[in-house]
Amino acid sequence: MLNVKDIKKTFRSGELTVSAVNGVSLKVDTGQFVSVIGRSGSGKSTLLSLLGALDKPTSGVIEVDGQDIAKMPDKALINYRCQTIGFVFQNYNLVPNLSAIENVMLPMEFAKVSKTERRNRAASLLDEVGLIKDKQLRRPNRLSGGEQQRVAIARALANKPKLILADEPTGNLDSQTGTMIFDLLHNLAKSQNTTIIVVTHDEVIAGKTDKTFKLADGKLVK
Amino acid sequence: MNPVSRGIRNAFRNLTRTFSLIIILGLSIGLSLTMLVAHQAVTAKISQVKSSIGNTVSITPAGFSGFSSVNNALTTQQLEPVAKLANVTSVVESFTARLSNKNSLSTPGSKGLTNLVSPTTLNLNSRRAHFFFAGGGLSQIPTNFSLPITLLATTNPSAYNTTNLSLVSGRLINGNLDNNQAMVSQAMASKNNLKVGSTFSAYSSTLTVAGIFSGSTRAADDAVVVSLPTGQAISGQANEVTAATVYVNSLDNLSSVTSAIKSKLGSSADVVSATEQANNTVAPLNSVKSVSAYSLIGATFAGAVIILLTMVMIVRERTKEIGVIKAIGASNAKISLQFMSEAITLTILGAIVGMVLTVVAASPITHTLVSSTSGGGPNAARPNGGFVRNFAGGTSHLAFGGRGAGSFLRNNFTNIHAVVGWSTLGYGLLAAIVIALIGSAGVSFFIAKIRPAEVMRTE
Ligand SMILES: Nc1ncnc2c1ncn2[C@@H]1O[C@H](COP(=O)(O)OP(=O)(O)OP(=O)(O)O)[C@@H](O)[C@H]1O
Ligand SMILES: [Mg+2]
Numbered sequence: 005m006l007n008v009k010d011i012k013k014t015f016r017s018g019e020l021t022v023s024a025v026n027g028v029s030l031k032v033d034t035g036q037f038v039s040v041i042g043r044s045g046s047g048k049s050t051l052l053s054l055l056g057a058l059d060k061p062t063s064g065v066i067e068v069d070g071q072d073i074a075k076m077p078d079k080a081l082i083n084y085r086c087q088t089i090g091f092v093f094q095n096y097n098l099v100p101n102l103s104a105i106e107n108v109m110l111p112m113e114f115a116k117v118s119k120t121e122r123r124n125r126a127a128s129l130l131d132e133v134g135l136i137k138d139k140q141l142r143r144p145n146r147l148s149g150g151e152q153q154r155v156a157i158a159r160a161l162a163n164k165p166k167l168i169l170a171d172e173p174t175g176n177l178d179s180q181t182g183t184m185i186f187d188l189l190h191n192l193a194k195s196q197n198t199t200i201i202v203v204t205h206d207e208v209i210a211g212k213t214d215k216t217f218k219l220a221d222g223k224l225v226k
Numbered sequence: 227m228n229p230v231s232r233g234i235r236n237a238f239r240n241l242t243r244t245f246s247l248i249i250i251l252g253l254s255i256g257l258s259l260t261m262l263v264a265h266q267a268v269t270a271k272i273s274q275v276k277s278s279i280g281n282t283v284s285i286t287p288a289g290f291s292g293f294s295s296v297n298n299a300l301t302t303q304q305l306e307p308v309a310k311l312a313n314v315t316s317v318v319e320s321f322t323a324r325l326s327n328k329n330s331l332s333t334p335g336s337k338g339l340t341n342l343v344s345p346t347t348l349n350l351n352s353r354r355a356h357f358f359f360a361g362g363g364l365s366q367i368p369t370n371f372s373l374p375i376t377l378l379a380t381t382n383p384s385a386y387n388t389t390n391l392s393l394v395s396g397r398l399i400n401g402n403l404d405n406n407q408a409m410v411s412q413a414m415a416s417k418n419n420l421k422v423g424s425t426f427s428a429y430s431s432t433l434t435v436a437g438i439f440s441g442s443t444r445a446a447d448d449a450v451v452v453s454l455p456t457g458q459a460i461s462g463q464a465n466e467v468t469a470a471t472v473y474v475n476s477l478d479n480l481s482s483v484t485s486a487i488k489s490k491l492g493s494s495a496d497v498v499s500a501t502e503q504a505n506n507t508v509a510p511l512n513s514v515k516s517v518s519a520y521s522l523i524g525a526t527f528a529g530a531v532i533i534l535l536t537m538v539m540i541v542r543e544r545t546k547e548i549g550v551i552k553a554i555g556a557s558n559a560k561i562s563l564q565f566m567s568e569a570i571t572l573t574i575l576g577a578i579v580g581m582v583l584t585v586v587a588a589s590p591i592t593h594t595l596v597s598s599t600s601g602g603g604p605n606a607a608r609p610n611g612g613f614v615r616n617f618a619g620g621t622s623h624l625a626f627g628g629r630g631a632g633s634f635l636r637n638n639f640t641n642i643h644a645v646v647g648w649s650t651l652g653y654g655l656l657a658a659i660v661i662a663l664i665g666s667a668g669v670s671f672f673i674a675k676i677r678p679a680e681v682m683r684t685e
Contacts, residue, residue, distance in 0.1 A: 050682070053682050097550045097553075114551075114554065
């Protein structure tokens with residue numbers, strides 16, 4: 005489903021140009037659970053933001069189901085982010101002023117899902133990730149890190165994305181909670197045939213995935 | 227939840243900031259509305275003054291002021307051709323002088339003595355006394371001090387200045403006969419025990435009270451009205467006239483008659499039409515009008531800047547959050563709508579505070595503006611208000627140009643009503659929304675610039 009050909013991303017910071025991603029090519033099949041590892045600064049987050057159309061590559065092709073998102077106009081990109089991608093971030097990134105359930109409803113609002121359907125689906129997703137009813141109405145600052153990440157996963161699943169991109173989703177959690185979150189993602193992927201790309205530092209976690217890409221200085225190493 | 231309700235909720239996210247912002251916006255919107263109200267009130271007054279312009283022309287001796295007395299007075303002969311001009315219906319001529327009694331301070335311009343005592347008593351605790359003596363030394367006033375009395379000799383004794391006099395007893399004197407008859411006010415009569423038929427002295431003559439009128443103004447209370455020939459004769463200033471009012475048959479002919487009079491009298495007289503007088507009268511109002519217009523614009527602009535800067539600050543604070551909702555599929559337009567709704571919520575609350583302030587403050591502020599500005603207007607050249615003007619002598623017949631203008635302004639300006647109507651409040655709401663839209667439109671630019679990839683950065 006994903007076919008990346010020789011993508012590059014350079015940042016200009018003053019005089020210097022940094023090649024965060026420097027010629028990466030990879031293929032991922034539908035329903036695969038893939039991990040990306042590498043040292044800090046190797047370009048993992050940058051690669052993920054290119055795949056999720058949060059940023060445009062300096063050059064190269066990113067084909068998602070045969071469509072090159074590198075060449076999509078801005079409006080189509082908004083739609084792509086909304087319908088095709090689900091994001092999970094290291095520091096949860098929930099909207100602080102909204103309750104857990106409202107956070108999960110938010111992407112569905114952007115996808116123009118009706119209000120009652122939003123609420124029902126958000127509630128069942130939160131049930132699925134194991135957040136009890138009482139906590140669904142709380143704001144993020146009254147939930148633990150693990151609970152917030154569950155909400156973030158439910159939010160990522162809201163619009164039934166084809167591809168979930170997770171940037172160190174367990175990075176801020178203790179290893180036990182991290183493993184639980186990881187297993188949750190894994191099970192969801194398998195049960196719904198969703199493709200998942202997860203960035204991690206944890207070799208154990210990486211070892212459990214279908215495929216592992218290793219990045220160093222913006223390039224894939226085998 | 228939708229962008230609008232999220233915006234409203236976000237408006238209360240930081241209660242301290244929301245509260246202070248609403249107060250500041252309320253002040254700026256309140257000021258802007260107050261200035262609007264003042265502007266409307268003053269505009270209404272100006273058009274009222276202008277619409278009540280009479281078709282008269284006033285003539286005074288050139289450079290005439292109370293202090294210069296009547297050295298350069300006009301003469302009856304000079305005014306004769308004026309009465310014959312086309313479109314002139316009548317000419318009222320008058321001669322004014324100051325009478326003092328032995329208890330009066332020696333006053334400039336008063337040449338004659340009288341045995342009458344002014345009915346005006348000075349209550350030094352009253353506002354009026356304060357006003358009169360503002361700037362004059364109170365300590366110099368003797369306890370048995372008597373105000374000077376105005377002698378008005380006129381061809382039209384039925385009116386004092388432009389105010390019609392109503393007789394309470396006796397009869398109206400004939401303005402053209404020299405028969406030593408006089409009219410006095412009720413106040414003057416009771417102060418001096420005068421009845422119709424009583425006599426009193428003025429200069430070296432004895433005058434008989436023929437009529438008693440109810441004085442409508444304090445100045446009229448202090449006056450003795452005689453016919454023009456009587457006044458000229460007893461003061462020994464035959465043929466002298468200190469003021470004349472020319473009545474023109476229609477307002478359309480006012481300016482042509484005014485210039486005709488000017489060319490007849492040349493430099494010996496100041497000829498001012500009622501239109502010019504009205505313009506002089508409303509001049510201080512015009513300055514209030516422009517002050518309020520500038521303040522209105524300034525306060526509205528300040529409100530827009532306040533909300534714009536606040537919204538820029540809020541957007542900067544929420545960069546990460548905006549990146550997140552972009553990452554999960556929000557368009558720039560949706561996010562801008564959310565911030566617009568937040569800005570509108572804040573400004574509407576500010577507008578409500580502003581409207582309350584306006585309802586409370588509009589009237590006092592309008593009055594302060596008007597009275598301080600009229601004090602600094604054309605009248606500023608005349609020191610310290612009514613008392614000195616009265617003292618100055620000889621000016622009482624100057625219906626508009628002299629003392630008349632002062633009292634006219636004072637009387638009329640206190641009648642300015644600052645009314646806060648629904649339309650004003652409606653305008654306030656509209657202004658608030660415009661301010662908010664300007665504020666959030668500027669912010670859309672910053673929102674569009676935020677890269678969704680920002681969310682990948684951990685701080
Ligand atoms: N917006 C940017 N402007 C300039 N340089 C950037 C920008 N984003 C990333 N970089 C640079 O690109 C390189 C890769 O960064 P990236 O965040 O992708 O690393 P990473 O592998 O995710 O690291 P970590 O494990 O610490 O999260 C780094 O050298 C970083 O400084
Ligand atoms: Mg990273």
